[in-house]
Every structure is written in structure tokens, then in C-alpha cells.
Amino acid sequence: MNTHVQTSVGSAPQQGAASPMKNVLRLLAVVAVLAVLPAVLPPYYVTLLNYIGISALVAVGLVLLTGVGGLTSFGQAAFVGVGAYTTAVLTTSTSLPGWIAWAGASPWLTLGVGLVITGLIALLLGSLTLRLSGHYLPLGTIAWGISLYFLFGTLDFLGAQSGISGLPPIRIGSWALDEGPEIYYLIWAFLLAAVVTTQNLLDSREGRAIRALKGGVVMAEAMGVDTSRSRIVIFVIAALHAAAAGWLYAHMQRLVNPSPFGLHHGIEYLFMAVVGGAGYVWGAVVGAGLVTLLNQWLQDFLPRVFGHSGNFEIIIFGMLLLLILHRAREGLWPAVLRVLRVKAAPKAVSDSAAALPRRTMPTRGETILEVKDVTRRFGGLVANNNMNFSVKAGEILALIGPNGAGKSTMFNQISGVDTPTSGEIIFTGKAVAGHDSREIARLGMSRSFQHVRLLPRMSVLENVAIGTHLRGSTGVFPAAWRLDRKEEERLLAEAARQIRRVGLEAHMHDEAGSLALGQQRIVEIARALAADPCLLLLDEPAAGLRFKEKEALGELLKKLKAEGVAILLVEHDMDFVMGLVDRIVVMEFGEKIAEGLPEEIQQNERVLAAYLGGVE
Template sequence: FAFALAGAVGSLAGVTSTPLVFVTYQSGLLLTVYGFIAAAFGGMRSIPGAVAGGLLVGVLESLMAYYGDSALKTPMAFGLLVVILVYRAAREQSGVGWLPSLRSNRAGGALTALPRATPLSRRQQLATSRARIIAVTGVLVLAFLGPLVFTPYWVSLWCFIGVFVIVGIGLDLLLGYTGQLSLGQTTFMGVSAYAVALAIRWWDVPAWLAAAFAIAFTSALAACLGGIVLRLRGYYFTFATLAIAIAAEAMANGMPGQLGGPSGIRVRATLSIAGFELDSPGRLFTATWLVVALTLIVALRLTNSRFGQAMKVVGTDEDLAAAAAVTPFAVKLRVFVLSAAMASVGGVLYAHILMFVSPHSLGLVGGFDAIVGLLLGGFGTVWGALVGIPIIRLLPELISRLDTYEEFVQGLLVVGLVIALPDGVVGAGQRAARRLAALRTGRGSTEQAGISPVFSSNESDSDQLVVPAAALTATGVTKRFGGLLALEDVGLAVAPGAIVGLIGPNGAGKSTCLGVLAGAIRPDDGRISLAGVDVTSTPADARARAGVVRTFQLPHTPPGMTALEVAMLGASRRGRSGPIRAVVGSSAHERAGIKAAAMDALELVGIADRQGHQAAALSTGEQKMLELARALAAAPSVLLADEPAGGLFDDEIERLATVLVRVAAGGVAIVLVEHHMDLVMGVCDEIVVLNEGRVIAVGGPAEVRSNKEVLDAYLGA
């Protein structure tokens, strides 16, 4: 009903506005965006606020048209949208802002060294990468043979396809891996193309220098815009990037003196690289597809690295990412800039293929084509753009004889392909390959899940985790949620090698207290210190890097990840390599060490035999133990365990108790939130009891068990 009502109101808006404006095929999109601006002003929940927002936008546009340049009224309106969205995000999100998030990515305590492990041999690496090597080789063959095989028309068409494949690969890193749907990535391509043309026109510099300037300028612009819009989430972020795309095109159209207006501007010099002049369609074809191959290699190396693992977890579960010592904002910003840099390279090629740049290159059409192409090819595969974008670009050529029905038939074909292949062409192929591998090797094997055999560690005792000592202390912690007092003057201290239980009835504030200790929740008052250092304002990801690692009450199992890969998330805290080293260096030994540490943790909790199984398909008890394995793989100095015994059978609880005692014996300070009293009384050195947000008792198991207030509030007679 709500959808139908919104459609009726939208149709009324269309009928009302038609006599007042010139109607085009984009009118509905623009009305939708303006409506979103008004609704965002009203907080998305207030009709009077939306009305006020619409009036404000109309008044501001009228003032801009009267006193300023009417061509800038659309960029002004969409700039207002971004400001409103960011302001609302700043009010709604608790905790630190984006600058501390960036700084926290560099924070961290001393790391326990990874276990020594032997990486795959060169022959094994080639065997596991055979399909990727064949595909990249195919692109290289196309780069050199294409101009000899294709007619001039098809050479030109495939040049443009190559440009959008480059943009699409960058978009796949942003959308398919970090989960950020941006409609403005082709805008960065257009900005780069304009920068090339303007640098040559204004400064009369060589084309290669103009290209370098364009890539650097576009990347810097992306860093600035990303620092703003990445504070938004979900459709707020998507609409903000849409607003940027529409505003950029409107600005280029409205500035004929500076940017050429609707007529655009010419590129006055051909590009020359190391003496190789790109002065013919054939040479441009070769250069474009060589860049496609290079972009594929960069994306493949990045996604198969420690940083690529961080990208995947950020895209599926930011809370888990922070618990695994990953800073979600920093990862998203780096990928956003990298994606824009790839688009800027495509923009340089685009400018020299056309030798002309117009506002159309800044708009939405290319962005939608890239997204639909990725949808057809498959998100989060790297190969999706290489497969899907040619389909989108070649479909019009295949159905061009249908004349007026061409776009209608193209739309039906795209919808049909998406319905038939929901995971995309590449996703369907990968799924078929996994099924074939399962038939060959047998279900449940390590190879079934695509995981290499685990590397052997040289540690003499994998059950013993040696970690640096630290102590966690909370003093006078108070936390309110609106009018609800969740914690009041709570204090506890846990020493290295000690297990402190945190118990109480449901709603007592245990999970809130654990969130405060982990850095996921900022207290209103009080102090949290780690080894004597105040970490009260330190966010969760930085505390995890300093050694404060948590498990979750409800297991966090990212889709598509095996048990070994989830455990590796924890061990990756102990690595050092970043995105640059992943692309241009070698991190094979570090990755082997991360796998070995993860396997040690799986063996410690007793689920090593499940390493190759999908984490989401494990039983509740196995997922609970996997949560613990992920935390232990990080070699924590402080372990915050949130109801790890929930859903476990008696034998599993006995195993859990043994693991906790053994880990504590290695010097780890443990805070255990738990309802299973036999476990708590059996392993804890001290117990803190909460009730209605206040500490009502502190002492040893026997003392707490006999406390009358505890008996009345929680334990019973």
C-alpha cells in the first residue's frame, strides 16, 4: 500500500510539473532526487519536514537563479543534499569522527609474531592461479591481435568497451568487496578526461604530463569527496554519489566559458608513452587493453591479500571488521580512491580515443552501464566487469535492426539474464566449477572449499598461545541510552592470566559493559585503561590492534567464507602488509603464517576438521567455537568472551572450559560474560555481578554464590 501511495503522489508531482518545465526522459530521475533531498531534510520520517525541505530547495534555487548563475542551481541543490546527509550522519552516529578513524588505523600495540610457515612453491602457486593466468593472457592476446582482426568500427567500439571495463573493475572493488554502491565512479572518469583536455589547453603541456596531472588530480578529489560521503551508509551514500554525478554534469553544461558547456572541448594533443605515439585507433586499442590487463593484475593481487581479506569483511560486517582490528572507514576510503584512480586512467584513454570531452562523460549513463554490466558479470569476482560490460555494450549492436524496439528488447534481455543468473555469468561459472571439484574430490574435503592445505607451523606446542602481558581496568563507567541508565559507576579489573566472570540477569547491562570494554560503545563517564594507558576514547579497531579482542554473543559468520578464512581474520591482526605491498611486493610468507596461526586456533578449539566448510553452514556450537578461534588467532592480551557457552552441548562446554583455562595460563586476561553458572564457577578467579546497570557484588565463586543480594537478584535459592 505504501509503495502504491508513493507512486500515486509521484505521478501527481509529474502531472503538476509538466506544464512548468521541459520534459525529458531524465525528468523522473531528477524529480526523484529532488524529492529525496526534501525527505532527507525532514529526517526521512517527517512529512512536514519534507515539505519544509522542498520549499527550502525551491527558494534557494530561485535565489541562485536570480542573483547568481542559473546554470549552477542544480549543483547547488545537490551540494545541499550532501551537506544535509553528512550532517544527519554526524548526529546519528555515536563515537569518533572520520579523522580519528583514519588515525586509529595506525595505532596499535606490540604484535605477537606469526608462526613460521612454508608458503606454496612457485609451481603450486602457478597451479592454483592457472585460470587467472589464462584469462589475463587472453586479454593480452586480444590487445595485440584485435587491431589485426577487427574492422575499424569494431576496433573503435572495443576501445570504448575496454575503457568501461577499467572503470568497472574499480567499481567492483568498491561495490563487490566493500559493499559501497557508488553511482558516481564514471564521473571520476569524466573529471580525468576534462583535466587532460584543460591541462593541454591552459598550460600547453605534453599529453603525458597532462595525463599524469589528471590521474593525480582525480585521485586527490576522490580522497576529499570520499572523506565526506563515506560517512554515509546504504542508500544515503548511493544518493550522495548520484548527486555528485548529476551536479558535475550540470556544472559542465552551465560553464561554457570555462568548460565548453554542452559543446564540450577538444583534446589538442595525442598521447605518447615512452616514444609510443597513440595516434591511431589500432594503437589506442592495444594501449587500452594492455591497461585492462594491468588493472586485472592489480585487482587480483589486491583481493588475494591480507588487505583484500579486510575489504571482504568490511563489505559484509563492519562490527566484525572492527573486532578483527580492521578500520572500516580507512579501508573504504582507500578502495574508493583506488577505484577513482582506475576510473581516471580510463578517463585519460577516453579523452584520447575521442579527442573530445563533453558533459555526457560526467553523467549517469556510463555509471548505470557499469553497474548493470557488473550485475551480469558478477559482483565481487574481479572478472565481472570483463564479462558483463562487453555484454551490455554489444547488445545494442546485436539488436540494432529492431529500430524503435531496440531499447525495449535490450531491457528485456538484461532482466532475463539477471533472473536466470542471479550471481552473474562469472558467479555461475565459479559455482559450477566448485560442484565439479566436489564431485572429483569428495564432499567435505579441503579442496572443495578452494582452500589450500594448511601449512605446518614450527611451534612446538600449538595449544599454548604466548602473548604479551596486559591488564584491563574499568573505573566509574556510566552509560545512558536516552533516558535509560544502562550502566552506573561500574568498575572491574582483570589481570594477566586471570579470568573474571561478568554475570547478572537479562538486561543487567553485561553486553553493554562488554561493548564499552571493547570500544564499540563510548561511555558517558568513567575511564578504561589497558596496561595503565587510558583507552577510553580509543575505538574498537584500535583496541583490537592493541590486543583487546572480543567474541560476539551471536556468531558473526560472513557469507561465502570458510571456517579457516574466518579464523584468518583474527590472525591478520598480526600481519604488516598493506595494499601497496600486496600489489607490488610479495607477502606469501606472511599469508602462510596467517594461515598457520588460524589453523593453530582451530585445532585448539577442536574444529580443525571443519576448516574447509562454509562458516555459515556450521552448527551453532561449531560457530561459537569458531568465534573463539578467530579471537585466539589474533593472539590477544585481553579476551572479551560474550556468552561463548550459549548453544553448546555438555562435552563442548567441557572443551570450552579447558581452552579458557589453557589460554589464561598463557598470560591472557579474560572477561567472561556467561549464564552457564557451572562454567563460570569452575573457571573464574573473580566474579562481578551486575543488576540494573550497577555492580552488586564482587568476589570469588564461593563468596558470590553465598551473597544474599546475588541470590535474590539472579542465582535464586
């Protein structure tokens, strides 16, 4: 029988932390409250709750896409339209071709068809849009959002501007969901399913890959994450949430026209996610509720004060949203959690989880990395010129040189971030120049970075667990439905083992951003070790460490060396380097000027002149 321990100091959960059982009880309490609301509220408010539920379903997708994945989209209303128009056409048309006419027999069939069509459209648009970066990405979503909106209002078979009416109600057996209170339960069942599955997804290997997108493509790819796949996955999931919302909306209204699917509605959905808390799944529900209610109340109240001329409700609505964003920049949901003193429970780590398989390490002394005649030009600038060196298994090699010598460029070419202009890089017997970081990481290379690349709001444990990505295989669907727990238990146990290995067990459940810079560098090393590498690239690992911490790091690297791990490091602390490494390669102006044992380098006049300040 597995036993679980909290691996933070004292093993007790944080004060006020929500245990998994408490989370289940809270969810059941929410379900109970939602179940009785139609019986105690007037029909008007039940209708408002229906709109809130549909909007929140779209916003949940945006939490995943924008809040977690960092991909801003203004076009989600168009996907709502795709879901709505698909079911409208299929359930009302009498002249459909035989190959698709069967789908019109039931709205439940049209839901499946709508999700398939939306998924295909999202794959196409995502493959084009997600290649953009910076401000071009949201501009791209605006472009296709507007295009789809005008398409809805132009095509005759979609009813043009008049739309399509006479949609049948959704039925469950003989029960027709043709009134607000009846469809209310279906809407909120869809929403709660979306909330739970999204939370499950984020609490998984795939979820860490998605969250790693905010840490930058270079870091995520170096840990083996297929960032292109992760981006398209969350894009499609967000689109499917929107399509399901459109299906519900169409059968609640029993008619469809283009007006609810325009750009301004896409902006409103984004506002809901941001106001509620863009990185929080329940924030989507809070944001949708606030924006919907605020919008409705202002439309009802302000005309009584200012008359029906003008759009004062829009002006006041915008000002209030700005005020909310100014006072609660992370959104309302985290502010609510702070007021209630609710904290996430530290992740339980099994002390009896089966160990992950380990790769077969190369024989000690075997050449594991060869750099042959590597040159890298950037226009007229030669960053590396005819570089040659090798690294053996069980060896620590230092790459040193003054600032601007080309060390980081060399690192990037070895790890697949950059491609040599000419020359070869051989890793474990395979030519890897021009291959991407993810492929090279799979061969057994892992790295840290000169500028720390952690996810500051995630715990140390979860940051390190990103390094185990290639050692797991469970996909999106099993993660969403909690079918990945055995594998997740093993991945977290491996991350915890590496944290203990580097001496940071006391900080395992702390936010990574709360640690000192030197400790964050150690976290990066633990993350790299979690990938089970045979070659470790360390970019200035001792920077920011105190004397005792450097001693501990040196001892750790010596242990790794004894296990057969090859280590290539860039470092400016000469005292640290000279007492640790086996060999040193010295660079100046992109070229190798010396190579040898530490004592030989210390006596090399050219090195002294170029790097150590010259000789007397």
C-alpha cells in the first residue's frame, strides 16, 4: 500500500491550504447550491445564470489559452458562432445531402459534428496564427474573428443577417429542455465538466508543458516539450469550449443570427477571463458572472437616469472594469482566495512510487560530444570561428573566456537553440547540428541557462517536474479525466528526489520566484537532472552563490561526474573552476586560444593576457 508524505519541512500542509478532500467538498457544495437556485430565483435571474454559464464556458477556454498559455485571442466569439450555426443548419434544413442529413435527427448529433468542424477549423487557423508572435498574434485572431463574423452574415444558407430560426429544443429522452430552468442544468453541467477537466489537465505532465510556454520556447524545448504541439492543443481546446457554448446558446435561444459572434463579444469574453483571474479556472466563472451582471444592471439602470439617448452604460461599464483591473491586477479570484486565506495544498509526493527507468550511461572515458570546425556567422560578425573540442563521459570540461568571447553562442549551437553556419556537432555518435532542442534533449542532453528561466508562480517541485517531461507519455485526454495518476506519482517522486539531491528539500513547495537567485540556479540544475541526462550543460551555475553553496555545488558536480555524467560548464568564477574541472577550453573573439589541464591554463601567457589581465 502506498503511503504519501508532504515533503516540505515538518510534513504538514500549509496553514489554510486546501486539501484534495476539501476541494471535493467545496465542489459538491457548489453543485448543491446550483441545483436549488432555479427553485428559489425568479425566471429573470435563472436566464441571467444561463448566459453566465455559457459565457463562462468560453472564458474557461481563454484561461487555458491566454491566462496559462500566454496566447491572446480576440476571436473566440467566432468559434461560438461555428458551434451555433452548425447545429442551426443541421437541425432546420430540409435539403441536406444524404451523407450529412443523419446528423439533423438530434441536437446531440449536431454537437458532435459541430465539435469536429470547429476542431478542424481551429487546426487550420491555429497552424497559421500561432506562427505569429508579439502583437501580431492577437492581430491575427482579430483578422479571422472578423472574417468568420462577416461570413456568417453573408452566406445565404446561413440565413445572412436574418439568421436561422425554429431550432428544436435539446431532449434527454422525452424531456424537452425548452425553458430556462430546464436547460439551466445542462449549461452548468457542461461548465462544471469544463472546469474540472481543465483543472485536471493543468495538474498533470501535459499541464506543466502548457504552463512552461510562459517560461519561453527555449526553456520548454530544452526540457523536451513540443511547444508547437502544446500551443495548438490549447488553441483547439479553447475553440471546442467555445463551440459547445455556441451549441447551448443556439438551442436556448432557438434561433441564431450573426450579432452575438462579432469582435466586440470576443473582446468581452477576454475581459471575463482577465477580470476573473486569467490564470485561474474558477476565475472564468467569477469574471463571466461579474461582467454579465454588471452589463445587464447598467443597461437596466442607467437609461432611467440619463434617458435612452447615448450609450452611457458602455462608458460606465468600461470605467468600472478599468477600476477593477487597477485594484486587482491578477483578477478577482486570487483576491477572493487571499481574503478567505485559502492556499493550494502542497503536492503529496509518494515515498514508495516506482522509480522511473534510467538511460544506459556511456562508458567512462568515452567521447560523448565532439565539436568539429564549428563556425557561426551573423552577417559580417563571426561569433564562433573553427571551434574544436570534445567532452568525455565522466569528465567536467569548462568553457571560459572574457565577455563576448562566443561561449553562449557555442552553448546554443550544441543544445539546438542555434545552428552552425558550418562544421559538425556529434552527440552520442549522432550528428545533431541543425536538429531542434527537443530532439537533442531526447538523446540525453540537458541544460541550465545564464539568465534563470523558471516559472516564478509555480512551486519548486513543479518547476523541477518539467524536466521529467520526456520520461512520461500520458496525453491530454487521460490527463483531463485523471487517468494519469500512476505516471504523475512517479514523475513527481523523481522531481522530489532531484530536489533532495541538490539540497533544496526545505523549499520544495515554495514558489520558485520567492527563492534567492543562487537557489533558483540550483533549481535549474535539479530540473536538468530530472531529465536523466548523460551530458549536462551548465551556464554560469555558481553565479550568485555564497561560498558554502559553491562548495555544495562543487560536491554535487563531482558526484555526477563519478556516476558517469559528462558536464560542460561556462563559468566566470576561476577559483570555482580551477578546483573542480578536469580540462579547460579558453575562447577569445569566438576562437579557441587554449585547451588543457587547469594548471596548464593558469600558466598560459596568452590566456593570462586575454582573460586574466596579463602577466607582470
